[in-house]
Each structure stands twice: as C-alpha cells, then as structure tokens.
Amino acid sequence: MTLKEKIIHETLRQFSTKGFLSTSITDILEAVGTSKGGFYNHFESKEALFFHVMDKARSIWRDRNLAGLDQIEDPVDKIKQLLNNFYKRYLKDSENFPGGCVFITLMVELIDQRPHLANDINKGWVGFKGFIQRHLEAGKATGKLRSDVNPEAVTEILFTGILGASVNYSVEKSDDSLEKTVNSLIDYLENLKP
Amino acid sequence: MTLKEKIIHETLRQFSTKGFLSTSITDILEAVGTSKGGFYNHFESKEALFFHVMDKARSIWRDRNLAGLDQIEDPVDKIKQLLNNFYKRYLKDSENFPGGCVFITLMVELIDQRPHLANDINKGWVGFKGFIQRHLEAGKATGKLRSDVNPEAVTEILFTGILGASVNYSVEKSDDSLEKTVNSLIDYLENLKP
DNA sequence: CAAACCAGACCGACCGGTCTGTCTTCATGT
DNA sequence: ACATGAAGACAGACCGGTCGGTCTGGTTTG
Numbered sequence: 001m002t003l004k005e006k007i008i009h010e011t012l013r014q015f016s017t018k019g020f021l022s023t024s025i026t027d028i029l030e031a032v033g034t035s036k037g038g039f040y041n042h043f044e045s046k047e048a049l050f051f052h053v054m055d056k057a058r059s060i061w062r063d064r065n066l067a068g069l070d071q072i073e074d075p076v077d078k079i080k081q082l083l084n085n086f087y088k089r090y091l092k093d094s095e096n097f098p099g100g101c102v103f104i105t106l107m108v109e110l111i112d113q114r115p116h117l118a119n120d121i122n123k124g125w126v127g128f129k130g131f132i133q134r135h136l137e138a139g140k141a142t143g144k145l146r147s148d149v150n151p152e153a154v155t156e157i158l159f160t161g162i163l164g165a166s167v168n169y170s171v172e173k174s175d176d177s178l179e180k181t182v183n184s185l186i187d188y189l190e191n192l193k194p
Numbered sequence: 195m196t197l198k199e200k201i202i203h204e205t206l207r208q209f210s211t212k213g214f215l216s217t218s219i220t221d222i223l224e225a226v227g228t229s230k231g232g233f234y235n236h237f238e239s240k241e242a243l244f245f246h247v248m249d250k251a252r253s254i255w256r257d258r259n260l261a262g263l264d265q266i267e268d269p270v271d272k273i274k275q276l277l278n279n280f281y282k283r284y285l286k287d288s289e290n291f292p293g294g295c296v297f298i299t300l301m302v303e304l305i306d307q308r309p310h311l312a313n314d315i316n317k318g319w320v321g322f323k324g325f326i327q328r329h330l331e332a333g334k335a336t337g338k339l340r341s342d343v344n345p346e347a348v349t350e351i352l353f354t355g356i357l358g359a360s361v362n363y364s365v366e367k368s369d370d371s372l373e374k375t376v377n378s379l380i381d382y383l384e385n386l387k388p
Numbered sequence: 389c390a391a392a393c394c395a396g397a398c399c400g401a402c403c404g405g406t407c408t409g410t411c412t413t414c415a416t417g418t
Numbered sequence: 419a420c421a422t423g424a425a426g427a428c429a430g431a432c433c434g435g436t437c438g439g440t441c442t443g444g445t446t447t448g
Contacts, residue, residue, distance in 0.1 A: 003394085017306040022215050024437065036439080037394045046438065099306045104361065108302040111365050112211040112293045122365060153378040157351075160358030160375050167298065167357045171305050171316060181354050184347040188382070197427085218403065230405080231428045240404065393446070403436075412427075418420090 004042040006032045009096075011053050017099030019109040020050060020117065047117065054120055057102050061124075064090035075135035076144045076193065079158070080186055082132075086162060087182040091169055100170030104163065129159050149192050161185045198236040200226045203290075205247050211293030213303040214244060214311065241311065248314055251296050255318075258284035269329035270338045270387065273352070274380055276326075280356060281376040285363055294364030298357065323353050343386050355379045 001009070010031045014023045025046060029039055043049045065085045072078045091101060099105060103121050110118040136151035145151075165181045172178075195203070204225045208217045219240060223233055237243045259279045266272045285295060293299060297315050304312040330345035339345075359375045366372075 019303060022303075022307060025439085026437080035395045037396070037441095039394090040439075041393055105302055107365060108299055108361065109213065109216075113216060118365075125365070153374065153381070156371070156375040157355065157378045157382065160362055161351065161354055162358065163361045164354030164356065164358030167302065167361060168354055171301060171312075171319070177350070180347065181350040184351045187347070188351065219405085220403080229429045231407095231409095231430070233428095234405075235427055389448105391447085393444105395442105395444080397440105397442085399438105399440075401437080404434100406431105406433075408429105408431085410427100410429080413425085415424090416422085418422105 003032070003034060003038055007034070007039065007042065007049070008052050008056050011049060012057055012096055012102060013098055015053060016097040016102040016105055019105050020046075021109060021113065050117055051120065057096075058124060060093070060096055061090065061103075064093065074139070074144055075142070076139035076189065079132060079135050079139075080189060083158070083162075083182055083186050083189070087165070087178050091166060091178060092175065100173075101166040104166045104170065129155060132158055143194065145192050146194050154189070154192065157188065158185060197226070197228060197232055201228070201233065201236065201243070202246050202250050205243060206251055206290055206296060207292055209247060210291040210296040210299055213299050214240075215303060215307065244311055245314065251290075252318060254287070254290055255284065255297075258287065268333070268338055269336070270333035270383065273326060273329050273333075274383060277352075277356075277376055277380050277383070281359070281372050285360060285372065286369065294367075295360040298360045298364065323349060326352055337388065339386050340388050348383070348386065351382065352379060 007028060011023065011028050014028060014031070025036070025039060029035055043052070065082055067085055067089060069078050069081055069085075072081055091097070096102075103124065107118055107121045107125075110121070133151055133155040136145065136149075136154055139145045140147070140149055140151055161181070162185075165178060165185075168181065169178045201222060205217065205222050208222060208225070219230075219233060223229055237246070259276055261279055261283060263272050263275055263279075266275055285291070290296075297318065301312055301315045301319075304315070327345055327349040330339065330343075330348055333339045334341070334343055334345055355375070356379075359372060359379075362375065363372045
C-alpha cells in the first residue's frame with residue numbers, strides 16, 4: 001500500500017468512529033506514521049481527503065452489498081440477497097468500519113454543519129433507495145409481489161429499517177441483535193409474496 | 195425563563211444540529227447573550243451541562259410521545275398512538291429540535307468518543323425498546339395480536355424503523371416522507387391483528 | 389539535476405476552563 | 419428606617435492546548 005492509500009484507509013476507519021470534524025489530521029498521521037509534509041503532498045486539504053475516503057467507502061459498499069446479485073433473476077430475491085449481504089458481509093466489516101457504517105456517522109454529523117459534504121453522501125442514499133424501489137416495482141410487475149403491495153411504502157420500511165439497524169449496530173455492536181433485525185425485515189419482505 | 199433555563203434550552207437546540215463536541219460554549223453564550231462568568235456560575239463544566247440538557251430532552255420526549263396513552267386500554271393501540279405522536283408531535287418540534295431528534299445526533303457522535311455520556315442516552319433507548327416489547331407481549335396475551343406474532347421481532351422492526359425514520363428526517367427534513375414511513379410502520383402493526 | 393516525497397517547526401484561530409473584579413440582592417444588627 | 423457585609427450573579431481578560439494549514443529544508447528517485 002502506498003502512503004496515500006494508507007492515509008485513506010486509516011481515515012476511513014477513524015471517520016467511522018469519530019466522524020469528520022472530530023478526526024484530527026494529526027491523529028491520522030500518527031496512526032500511519034507520517035507527517036504534515038507527507039499528508040499535504042498527496043491531499044490539498046482535509047475536505048479533499050474526505051472525497052477520496054468517500055470514493056473508497058462507496059467502492060467497499062458496492063463490493064460487499066452487491067455480491068452475487070447479478071446471478072439472481074427475481075428482483076425481489078435480489079433485494080433479499082442484498083439484505084443478507086448487508087448484515088453478513090458489510091456491516092460486520094470492522095476492519096474498514098470499526099465504528100459501524102461510516103455513511104451514517106458522517107451524515108448525522110455533517111448534514112447541518114457541512115451540507116456540501118453531506119450532499120455527497122446523500123447522492124448514494126438516494127441511489128440506494130431508488131435501487132430498492134425499482135426492484136420492488138419490477139417484482140410487482142412480474143407477479144413476484146402481491147398486487148396490493150405498495151412498492152414505495154415497502155421501500156420506506158426497508159430503507160429506514162436498514163438505517164435504524166445500522167445506528168443500532170453502532171450502539172450495541174451486537175451481531176445477534178443485528179441478525180434478528182435484518183431477518184425480521186427479510187420475513188416482512190417474504191410475506192409480501194403472492 | 196432564568197438564565198440557566200435559557201442556556202439549557204439554547205444548548206438543546208444546538209446539540210440537535212451540531213452535537214456535543216462541535217457545539218462550543220462560546221456559541222451558546224453568544225446566542226443567549228451572556229458570558230463565561232454567567233455560564234460557570236450555573237454549570238461546573240460542559241459535561242455537567244450535558245446532563246441537564248438530557249433531563250430536559252427526556253422530559254420533552256415523554257410529554258410529546260406519551261400524550262393520550264393513558265386513555266387507551268388496548269396495549270397495541272397504545273403503541274399505535276405512540277407512533278402517531280412520534281411523527282406528529284415529537285419529531286416535528288423544530289423549536290426544541292431544529293436539527294432533528296437530539297438523541298440520535300448525540301448518540302451517533304458520542305458512542306465511541308464519550309461512552310459515559312452515550313450510556314446516559316442508551317438507558318432511555320433500552321427503556322423505550324422494553325416499553326414497546328412489553329405492550330406487544332401484553333397485546334399478544336390478550337388476543338389483540340395474532341398468536342403467530344413474535345413480539346421481539348416486531349419490536350426490532352418498530353424500534354429500528356423509528357431510528358431510521360429519525361435519521362432520514364434529519365437528512366431530508368421532509369414531513370411527507372416522514373408521514374409515509376411512520377404510516378407504513380402503523381400499517382405493518384395493524385396487519386398483525388387477528 | 390530536477391522533481392517528487394516527506395519531516396517538522398511554525399502560524400493564527402478557536403477550544404474548555406480559570407480567575408479577577410464589578411454589581412446586585414437581601415438578611416441582619418442597631 | 420437605614421447602614422452593612424456576605425453571597426450570588428455576571429462580565430471579560432487570560433491560559434494552556436489543539437486544530438487545519440503553510441513553509442522551509444533535507445532526502446530519495448528517475
């Protein structure tokens with residue numbers, strides 16, 4: 001790993017526990033064993049680092065959550081697989097996210113203090129929400145969901161359920177509780193099938 | 195309002211948008227028009243202020259969310275009423291919580307940085323979760339819920355749903371989206387009746 | 389030898405907290 | 419009724435420490 005990659009990796013870890021504002025550049029430099037000179041040679045500011053870290057975080061998110069989805073045809077089962085990936089592969093990744101989902105930590109902190117940074121996270125959330133809703137609508141159209149199902153309402157339940165489960169996991173750090181919650185969401189989705 | 199009350203009120207507002215660490219005492223003093231001397235005459239430290247603010251926040255929480263519950267007998271309908279209170283009376287209270295639910299903002303920030311402060315919030319969360327679960331169990335015992343309902347799993351869905359809805363409301367500040375989400379949860383609960 | 393890489397002293401701004409001093413309040417003694 | 423003094427309430431200068439960022443200079447690399 002190059003120094004630049006090391007800085008991004010370590011920053012991602014610290015962002016997930018302390019957020020953006022409370023993570024000091026000095027802390028990062030000590031953790032990776034370099035100095036201000038080494039840092040500002042690769043990043044022009046703390047905010048520039050933020051965007052690099054977000055790129056890496058998004059990359060990890062896709063890698064973990066979308067694993068195996070392309071081999072599933074049923075759009076509803078795709079969402080089911082995503083829910084499973086979410087708690088089995090993604091949220092438990094304490095190597096990259098020791099403090100839980102970094103997007104939650106950063107969003108809650110930045111939404112009212114650094115809106116232009118929060119917007120960068122929100123784009124991903126809007127895309128994710130749309131991803132769920134499109135698949136549910138496709139599922140309904142192809143008869144994989146009951147005709148009385150409201151895809152938008154189900155999307156709200158699943159999306160906020162995932163948000164809440166992430167917050168709860170940051171707090172409790174309990175794999176059991178996380179598994180129960182997500183399995184409850186999966187059962188909920190399962191019961192919407194014809 | 196005394197100066198002490200003014201400080202607590204203003205701090206609650208700022209905590210809900212900026213959290214504990216990013217809210218500076220100087221900012222609070224400017225907002226209420228006093229000085230360091232006026233502050234440290236009433237509070238011995240920033241952390242002491244935190245606990246006073248939490249007491250006030252909990253008081254507001256109970257006032258808003260438990261309104262009218264004592265006039266309802268059916269334990270399931272009590273939870274239904276609580277969900278309605280939550281989004282109609284509590285979360286929209288931008289006078290006290292301009293940045294959304296203060297407990298969420300503080301918990302996400304403090305859980306890994308000030309665990310002893312986060313514990314104070316977590317007590318309330320544990321109590322709230324237990325409150326929901328006890329009422330669902332009572333509802334099941336008295337035949338107000340289907341016999342195949344798992345109260346613990348439903349509690350997880352409702353609790354994390356509320357957490358997620360709070361986070362989402364902080365981000366979107368959309369009353370419509372909040373209403374849809376909570377109504378989805380209410381529908382979900384309604385469908386568990388016999 | 390030029391360019392990239394990195395170490396570390398340094399800067400102004402801001403943080404929570406302390407301390408001194410001023411002004412008001414009010415119980416007390418006469 | 420009035421003087422008095424202790425205590426509470428508040429203003430604001432000040433302190434050590436930390437923040438993000440700059441700058442100089444030495445070292446490595448192509």
